[in-house]
Amino acid sequence: MAKPQHHHELYAVIMAGGQGTRFWPRSRRNRPKQLLNIVGEATMVEQTVARIGPLIPPGRTVVVAGEVYRDTLRSCLPHLPAENFLFEPVGRNTAACVAWAALWVQQRAADAIMIVLPADHLIGDEAEFLRVLDTAAMAAQPLNRLVTIGIRPTHPETGYGYIRLGEDRMQVEDRDVFRVACFVEKPSRQKAEEFLADGRYLWNSGMFVWRVDAILQEVRRCLPRLAKDLEAVGTAIASSSLPRVIADVYPRLQSVSIDVGVMERARDVWVVPGDFGWSDVGSWRALSALLPADAQGNVVVGEQRGLDTSGCYIYSPNKLVATIGITDLVVIETEDVLLICPKERDQDVRKLVELLAREGREDML
Amino acid sequence: MAKPQHHHELYAVIMAGGQGTRFWPRSRRNRPKQLLNIVGEATMVEQTVARIGPLIPPGRTVVVAGEVYRDTLRSCLPHLPAENFLFEPVGRNTAACVAWAALWVQQRAADAIMIVLPADHLIGDEAEFLRVLDTAAMAAQPLNRLVTIGIRPTHPETGYGYIRLGEDRMQVEDRDVFRVACFVEKPSRQKAEEFLADGRYLWNSGMFVWRVDAILQEVRRCLPRLAKDLEAVGTAIASSSLPRVIADVYPRLQSVSIDVGVMERARDVWVVPGDFGWSDVGSWRALSALLPADAQGNVVVGEQRGLDTSGCYIYSPNKLVATIGITDLVVIETEDVLLICPKERDQDVRKLVELLAREGREDML
Numbered sequence: 001m002a003k004p005q006h007h008h009e010l011y012a013v014i015m016a017g018g019q020g021t022r023f024w025p026r027s028r029r030n031r032p033k034q035l036l037n038i039v040g041e042a043t044m045v046e047q048t049v050a051r052i053g054p055l056i057p058p059g060r061t062v063v064v065a066g067e068v069y070r071d072t073l074r075s076c077l078p079h080l081p082a083e084n085f086l087f088e089p090v091g092r093n094t095a096a097c098v099a100w101a102a103l104w105v106q107q108r109a110a111d112a113i114m115i116v117l118p119a120d121h122l123i124g125d126e127a128e129f130l131r132v133l134d135t136a137a138m139a140a141q142p143l144n145r146l147v148t149i150g151i152r153p154t155h156p157e158t159g160y161g162y163i164r165l166g167e168d169r170m171q172v173e174d175r176d177v178f179r180v181a182c183f184v185e186k187p188s189r190q191k192a193e194e195f196l197a198d199g200r201y202l203w204n205s206g207m208f209v210w211r212v213d214a215i216l217q218e219v220r221r222c223l224p225r226l227a228k229d230l231e232a233v234g235t236a237i238a239s240s241s242l243p244r245v246i247a248d249v250y251p252r253l254q255s256v257s258i259d260v261g262v263m264e265r266a267r268d269v270w271v272v273p274g275d276f277g278w279s280d281v282g283s284w285r286a287l288s289a290l291l292p293a294d295a296q297g298n299v300v301v302g303e304q305r306g307l308d309t310s311g312c313y314i315y316s317p318n319k320l321v322a323t324i325g326i327t328d329l330v331v332i333e334t335e336d337v338l339l340i341c342p343k344e345r346d347q348d349v350r351k352l353v354e355l356l357a358r359e360g361r362e363d364m365l
Numbered sequence: 366m367a368k369p370q371h372h373h374e375l376y377a378v379i380m381a382g383g384q385g386t387r388f389w390p391r392s393r394r395n396r397p398k399q400l401l402n403i404v405g406e407a408t409m410v411e412q413t414v415a416r417i418g419p420l421i422p423p424g425r426t427v428v429v430a431g432e433v434y435r436d437t438l439r440s441c442l443p444h445l446p447a448e449n450f451l452f453e454p455v456g457r458n459t460a461a462c463v464a465w466a467a468l469w470v471q472q473r474a475a476d477a478i479m480i481v482l483p484a485d486h487l488i489g490d491e492a493e494f495l496r497v498l499d500t501a502a503m504a505a506q507p508l509n510r511l512v513t514i515g516i517r518p519t520h521p522e523t524g525y526g527y528i529r530l531g532e533d534r535m536q537v538e539d540r541d542v543f544r545v546a547c548f549v550e551k552p553s554r555q556k557a558e559e560f561l562a563d564g565r566y567l568w569n570s571g572m573f574v575w576r577v578d579a580i581l582q583e584v585r586r587c588l589p590r591l592a593k594d595l596e597a598v599g600t601a602i603a604s605s606s607l608p609r610v611i612a613d614v615y616p617r618l619q620s621v622s623i624d625v626g627v628m629e630r631a632r633d634v635w636v637v638p639g640d641f642g643w644s645d646v647g648s649w650r651a652l653s654a655l656l657p658a659d660a661q662g663n664v665v666v667g668e669q670r671g672l673d674t675s676g677c678y679i680y681s682p683n684k685l686v687a688t689i690g691i692t693d694l695v696v697i698e699t700e701d702v703l704l705i706c707p708k709e710r711d712q713d714v715r716k717l718v719e720l721l722a723r724e725g726r727e728d729m730l
């Protein structure tokens with residue numbers, strides 16, 4: 001198959017602003033999940049940028065993140081031009097982040113297609129991932145169309161939002177692309193099982209593909225106040241006054257997700273189903289499930305010796321972990337904290353971090 | 366009650382040679398349990414010496430241990446005269462250790478009474494402990510009599526040997542002192558329950574009180590080969606040739622415990638029942654049971670924060686331990702090892718150390 005030509009330049013917008021506490025104690029306020037090497041040697045944001053490299057060069061890759069991550073991100077991604085980093089003085093959720101990035105991209109290429117990617121997802125089959133993005137970029141060429149990537153569910157997950165496929169479909173590069181019937185919030189277990197059996201539901205991956213003029217038009221229509229507040233930013237883009245304008249405008253911006261603020265109200269939304277070993281690795285257990293285990297089902301980073309130990313995820317790069325008679329535990333050894341938690345309780349790590357926050361343990365956050 | 370006069374000088378012999386692996390990873394080859402501050406600030410051997418201080422001054426306190434502990438012991442016990450340390454070139458069990466110490470004491474005072482104490486026991490009621498020793502020393506005055514301290518059992522322990530009381534009893538300082546009917550090896554659970562119900566069984570504490578001439582005579586009678594091999598040591602005591610003689614003789618000595626080699630075959634053995642909060646703290650669980658717990662039944666050395674955590678023993682002096690949903694676990698965090706083990710499996714720590722030894726992990730032993 002001959003490689004199809006894109007009529008629009010592709011830009012990548014990497015959203016690297018997440019605060020994730022579920023990988024605590026590895027993830028901390030000043031080093032969230034996307035800045036950790038959760039799998040492999042490189043940080044997740046580095047992997048995200050490298051993964052789209054074959055499709056989009058560093059010069060057209062934009063990273064949006066909190067000002068606090070400036071130094072770490074710049075040193076993680078030294079090959080990205082300095083002006084491609086958009087540092088938010090405060091977090092204002094994903095609609096503001098996407099809209100600012102869109103204004104930035106528009107200033108470079110008014111009809112560019114931008115691919116919005118969270119910085120903290122894992123992709124098993126990178127070649128297939130790129131083919132899906134390519135399809136999505138082709139599908140996003142008509143003006144006013146927003147395209148999202150949906151993941152074929154493999155189990156009745158209650159931690160993700162879902163996308164219900166509509167009746168309309170089209171063929172793009174031999175793939176079916178579906179009109180979105182609606183977005184569905186994180187379901188109950190029963191609903192999730194129904195969705196899985198139904199077959200018309202995909203996981204909402206939080207990855208989007210659209211023309212920059214399309215998303216800006218939908219932001220103006222769906223979030224007029226946000227759009228108006230950002231006008232000054234659009235005017236200042238690429239000028240020396242931008243930092244001052246951002247510092248002035250950003251804290252006042254409406255804080256809403258792109259999903260709720262735009263996607264759920266947009267008029268022409270399509271989804272490309274993807275099946276490329278995607279995971280948002282939302283917890284220690286999810287991470288453990290992705291990694292190769294030893295004969296006892298243990299995943300170990302570092303060194304472990306034990307008796308009757310099975311199903312554990314053990315991270316201890318600097319210290320031998322000796323275990324006797326433990327099953328399905330998460331053990332995380334960092335420089336200043338040791339976490340021990342059954343896999344089935346890993347969602348409660350967040351509560352523990354909240355407890356430490358209430359106790360004023362800033363050193364542990 | 367007026368303090369009774371002893372007609373014989375009292376000497377203490379502290380056996381500090383144990384290799385205990387059950388407190389691994391805190392206890393290591395070069396720092397066994399008796400050289401650790403298992404409870405409180407001081408090491409167990411320091412506490413043992415300090416505890417008998419009111420009865421026996423440092424000048425009459427002898428410490429027997431392996432040559433490898435020379436520097437550590439000397440720095441733990443700087444107030445003991447250098448000549449009061451007897452360092453064994455190799456371990457040859459307790460009969461050899463006791464016999465050498467007896468020869469040393471005999472050279473100072475031919476009819477002294479020596480109190481033999483393991484260096485790694487805890488005593489809750491130290492005043493009562495000293496009163497029991499005092500009684501035992503009075504009881505040990507007749508020549509050829511060996512006295513041992515028996516502990517009133519509080520539960521059907523299978524980890525200790527037992528002493529069965531005979532019919533004969535005598536009153537010493539208002540206490541009953543019993544002739545020993547026999548020594549019993551570590552029993553089955555069922556036997557231990559019978560012993561507890563029977564009332565005539567005490568735990569064998571491994572603490573002995575006897576005249577130095579009495580024990581030497583019984584060693585000569587029960588272990589003639591050991592006694593003969595040690596003759597050269599007796600001749601060399603207090604001479605400059607002693608180190609050479611010890612290095613020559615010690616490796617060849619018969620290796621047998623004082624219990625099996627002498628006590629079980631001696632002719633005039635008596636026991637003073639003691640009830641002074643004794644524990645040989647033979648495991649992490651035993652240690653945990655001795656220490657004050659928080660409202661959730663956790664004993665913590667260091668800092669711990671958690672959700673739904675109960676019944677744990679956590680030792681982590683340098684690092685926050687964060688726990689969720691764990692019960693009855695032992696967690697030991699040292700500089701180079703992290704141990705996680707249910708309390709009920711704590712006897713298997715020994716197996717884990719053996720496993721590491723088989724793997725040649727000298728650095729972990």
